[in-house]
Amino acid sequence: MTKELMRPLPRTWWLRKQNYLVFMIRELTSLAVLAYAVLLIGIMLVASDEASFSGLFDFLDSTTGVVIHVGLFVFAMFHTITWIALTPKVLVLWRGDEQIESDVIAGANSILFLVVSGGLLWVVLG
């Protein structure tokens, strides 16, 4: 066994710099993704009968439901923006000898996001 020579970090290291804080919030947006998955499971569980579904529909219509959704929306958008900002680092494309600029890749993903969002709302509300 080798001895670990890692310097211990205080648990509040991520509060020291704005960059670190943004990183931590970005990682914690996964909790909003979890919360929405739980809501989707709940929706499918109650959709088997009209009365239970009505109960859930009333909850979504309540102040609590709306407040929760405001929080979810902020976290979801934070996730979308930071995720799209990372796409050029993951997706490195070349046109001949020329690397496609990161703004083009992030821009294409932003457009895709808008199209997909519009499409989803059109399917549900249209």
Add this chain to the structure above:
Amino acid sequence: MSSKPDRTAPLLWLLFSGGGTASAMLLPAMVVVTGVAVPAGWVAEDDLLSLIRNPLTRLVLVGLVFLFLFHWAHRFRYALVDLGLGRLGNQAWLFYGTALAGTIVAAVAALRL
């Protein structure tokens, strides 16, 4: 530390990024549906119910639950490690097990509709 190659790591990273992409593209609009369209009355209760009961919607929703949960499991587990809570974060089974259990519940619920 084990020196054995971890064969599940690439799969878990794939699910993390699949779930990250799916939620980045779809989650804000989905939140608008349940958080704005429903309270604002833009969508009727019966219409939303029949949309959810549609077999294609159910298939998509189960797929999204699967990706969302595995995205959460992977990202949250490492966030806990970064927060100095490695003892909890390294209990991999707890997170992936929760994700798998949630997916099974979603699939069973979808099949019973």
